[in-house]
Amino acid sequence: MPIMTCRLSWMRRGLLALAFVLPAAAAAACGEAPDRGSAEPRDPLLRPAQFTETAPPRFAVRFETTAGEFVVEVRREWAPIGADRFYNLVQAGYYDDTRIYRVVPGFMAQFGIHGDPFIHRAWARALLRDDPVVESNSRGRVTFAKAGPNSRTAEVFISTVENARLDADGFAPFGEVVEGMEVVDAFHAGYGDGPPRGEGPYAAMAHARGNEYLDEEYPELTRIIRAVVVDAEG
Template structure:
């Protein structure tokens, strides 16, 4: 049922609550994030809909750069990855700072280029604020889990995002078997 809903990105446009929490169960343990819609309404709404519909279940943390960020959000099923990576949301004004533990949508240099990729700041990255990266959630429990995600591949996977989208988790599991993954991401009270 959820996978069927994920086939149509345009249909998943529910407005997120003013604040909501998400529990990520990963291969390294559990961490919890709290999102504040007012900080980045378009980003929070997209994140809420992705979580509510099971988008992140089973996907990999494909870019872990110690001392910088942990990035995820390319779906492991290529048929879904392509649809969502082409479904961008409007930019939001930056109202918070990219501090350690904050969650922000990744984007290119082009306007309105956010889709499904997110990153958690491992350190204070205030320089990203001026580049238009608008954080909207913070790890409120389990930052030590985020810090333990496998980061030995570093930036070498960053340039392979098109291949990850085209081949999914099979490509990552074959070529980068030590990557950690999200088992489930769910809304909690």
């Protein structure tokens, strides 16, 4: 039906453009990172290049959130480059204390903006090559967000419906929710999509100000308390 086609079209455009706002927008809003002083230890997450460990063939990640817990099983064979990045991000604690900032009912839930804008900016520049699409974006599948070819960084989304139409756009799932999909369905969705389609968080502001902005303007967002690897196949 034409209405459905139109709706899916803007959703796909949102994934390719608005949702994963250009790293340059955040950089422009922040300016150059100031010198934090030699006496203050640098957070290892400010150096994405050091996180290059190869992921196990299969591993599980348990997410503890303010809505409950869910488990993602990652299969490296589905998307090796994406699986390696996700494994390193989880092991480094990147997703701890982050917000599930974009929840679009009938579409997906997205997270991965770090609470510290300096760390987010560092990873926004650590672009990944695309993986071939091996598995479809069906309900429960977990996929990296991207703004175009070879532009994946740290933001991911969970499909909450069948999103096979995203396959042709190069969104390659690397895992799926195997426990707690009811928790994913319960993520706070009251703010809607981001501007101009809804009243939800403006991604560029979230990139520039991190949790300060999200907590101040959108206090009801579901929060990720921590994410840990709980099972890994050797």
